[in-house]
Amino acid sequence: MVTNAERASLSFAQKTYSETFSAIGRDKYSALSKSTIRTIDDLSSAIKSGKVDPSKLTVDVGKINGKGYIVNTRTATALERAGVPRSKWSINDITKIDKDAMDRLAAQLERNNISPGEKVSNPSSSSSQSGGNASTGTKSTGGGLLGAIGRATGLW
Numbered sequence: 302m303v304t305n306a307e308r309a310s311l312s313f314a315q316k317t318y319s320e321t322f323s324a325i326g327r328d329k330y331s332a333l334s335k336s337t338i339r340t341i342d343d344l345s346s347a348i349k350s351g352k353v354d355p356s357k358l359t360v361d362v363g364k365i366n367g368k369g370y371i372v373n374t375r376t377a378t379a380l381e382r383a384g385v386p387r388s389k390w391s392i393n394d395i396t397k398i399d400k401d402a403m404d405r406l407a408a409q410l411e412r413n414n415i416s417p418g419e420k421v422s423n424p425s426s427s428s429s430q431s432g433g434n435a436s437t438g439t440k441s442t443g444g445g446l447l448g449a450i451g452r453a454t455g456l457w
Contacts, residue, residue, distance in 0.1 A: 308387040312420040314370040317427040348383035363406040364396045366417040
């Protein structure tokens with residue numbers, strides 16, 4: 302269980318991201334909204350208009366050295382842009398239930414030069430429209446941490 306105090310201090314696990322969801326994310330969120338969802342802004346608009354109930358969106362979080370990291374950046378960013386407070390997010394704490402995802406999270410932090418305990422409050426858009434993993438220095442092909450977690454959880 303993630304407390305409201307912990308929700309407020311959650312950090313993103315990457316410093317940059319793509320505005321476009323992967324094919325899996327586009328399909329999932331389009332089906333959920335019954336309209337085309339390609340980008341973070343599309344999902345944010347669908348939340349604001351009531352087409353998507355924010356409680357149906359899950360934000361995966363993993364804790365390393367006591368610090369919580371948001372794994373699915375695009376979903377969390379859409380919720381933020383829609384004005385949904387973190388206290389209303391549906392959080393899935395993967396820390397103790399998914400060792401492979403936690404290993405990928407640790408690798409993601411390392412690739413992004415994020416020290417355990419460091420907070421990334423405002424990652425920036427990479428302006429890439431290809432979806433998938435948008436971490437610095439990696440090709441955005443749906444691979445890496447986010448692609449693997451997305452495929453494993455069906456979030457992307």
